[in-house]
Amino acid sequence: MSYFPLSLLSWQDAVKAVFLGRVHIVSEYDHEIHSPSFQMRLPSVVALKDYVNMDRRPAFTRFHVFLRDGFTCQYCGVQERSENLTFDHVVPRCQGGGTSWENIVTACQACNLSKGGRSPGEARMPLMSWPRCPSIHELNANGQGYPPNYLHESWRDFLYWDTELEGETEGAILQ
Known part of the structure; x- marks a missing residue:
């Protein structure tokens, strides 16, 4: 699931x-x-x-990067909604860094601007975790914490099978 x-x-x-x-x-x-x-x-x-097949390498998308990083800036630790986040090249493109799982992290706008075209060491902004390619299973586990108020209502029936149902369950008898 x-x-x-x-x-x-x-x-x-x-x-x-x-x-x-x-x-x-x-x-x-x-x-x-x-x-x-x-x-x-x-x-x-x-x-x-x-x-x-779920055992394949996950697609490299902005959403999956944010999900891997828990919608958290990897420089300052602030958690944001996706529309307030950016992704940052750890090794800047101007220094030869590519756009890949191993070089992209989630960053808030302030940290991304502050870091600019420098490496984390040059900017004195250490990373909370080093970027890497997650497994589909890791993304799935992180998805359990996906912010519920972000999803469109029509998606809820398909994504939240383990949430507690509303209503009275105490004393109910299954027939």
Whole structure:
């Protein structure tokens, strides 16, 4: 069972995947999209038609970097919502650093600006943890702490299977 979206698609990519027959629409938003000859409700949750092995290397995405780092700036330790975070090249691009799992960390905007084009040592900003490629299982475990108020309501039925249900359960008898 997965606790986080394995992929976040733009609405354009989701619609394209529907038309290419790669996904099933599981849930939809109320919002409709239109063309001159077609209209459809926008998909909010889709499921791949073909199984994807979970033991593979996870996709290198901004969301997965934030999830690996717990939505926490790796320089100052502040935890933020994703829209307030950036990613930072540990070895700056101007010094030959690449954009990969092993060189990207989550940073708040203030720390990213403060560090600039310097290494953490040059900027005197030590890292809380060194960047590395996580496993899918590690991302899944980190996803259990994914901020619940960030998700669209239509996703909740598909992501939170282990949350306590509302209502009276004490003294209930199963028949």
